[in-house]
Amino acid sequence: MDVRIAKLLRDTRNAVVVEATAAGKRGDLGSKVAWEVKRAFLERLIQEFKNATGDGEGQAVFVSYSVNSGAKIFTYVREAMKRANLEVVTGFQEHAGDNDNILTRVRSQLSRSDVYLGILTKEVEVRTPDKQIRWAPSVWTMEEKGMALALQKPFVLMVEEGIHEDFWRKTTPGSVHQIFNDHNFTEVAETVLRAIGDRLEQKRLRLQGGIVDD
Numbered sequence: 219m220d221v222r223i224a225k226l227l228r229d230t231r232n233a234v235v236v237e238a239t240a241a242g243k244r245g246d247l248g249s250k251v252a253w254e255v256k257r258a259f260l261e262r263l264i265q266e267f268k269n270a271t272g273d274g275e276g277q278a279v280f281v282s283y284s285v286n287s288g289a290k291i292f293t294y295v296r297e298a299m300k301r302a303n304l305e306v307v308t309g310f311q312e313h314a315g316d317n318d319n320i321l322t323r324v325r326s327q328l329s330r331s332d333v334y335l336g337i338l339t340k341e342v343e344v345r346t347p348d349k350q351i352r353w354a355p356s357v358w359t360m361e362e363k364g365m366a367l368a369l370q371k372p373f374v375l376m377v378e379e380g381i382h383e384d385f386w387r388k389t390t391p392g393s394v395h396q397i398f399n400d401h402n403f404t405e406v407a408e409t410v411l412r413a414i415g416d417r418l419e420q421k422r423l424r425l426q427g428g429i430v431d432d
Contacts, residue, residue: 280331
């Protein structure tokens with residue numbers, strides 16, 4: 219029953235977001251404000267429901283990925299998360315109040331998410347001083363990672379083999395990192411899902427007064 223209620227609240231909130239965005243685009247400010255009020259009310263209900271049930275079911279995971287190099291990985295992870303009843307959130311989704319501003323949109327979606335998952339895939343080739351080839355993830359994925367750090371979101375990183383460690387280990391040394399390649403990415407994805415579950419459980423314990431470090 220709790221799972222169905224959580225899903226109903228999320229679906230209703232998402233429908234309200236669509237209406238608010240549409241009203242803003244057509245210049246109907248009165249309707250936009252009314253939909254925004256409803257959205258804020260539903261956001262409060264969703265958070266209160268989470269706090270009251272202490273249940274990780276139906277919680278939101280912000281997934282950062284590159285559409286150029288990470289779409290295959292994202293698709294697999296998204297479907298696995300849906301089967302686990304997790305809401306998948308990305309910076310590509312509209313959010314009421316973002317005014318078509320991508321930074322505002324990402325920040326809004328990150329703020330309402332419970333965990334950040336960064337899928338760092340090889341996007342730009344770089345050469346080290348000793349002529350070795352390394353890779354950098356997409357610039358935008360790194361921007362989203364920085365915003366997640368600033369918002370102090372629980373963190374999990376899925377890093378493609380070959381990416382220079384300066385792009386992940388130095389900035390998030392205490393976070394969970396899983397390295398994958400073309401051969402093992404499904405196994406690593408399952409490990410990542412378990413790590414996300416651990417992060418959600420840690421958050422639940424903190425809400426109940428437990429002391430757990432990220």
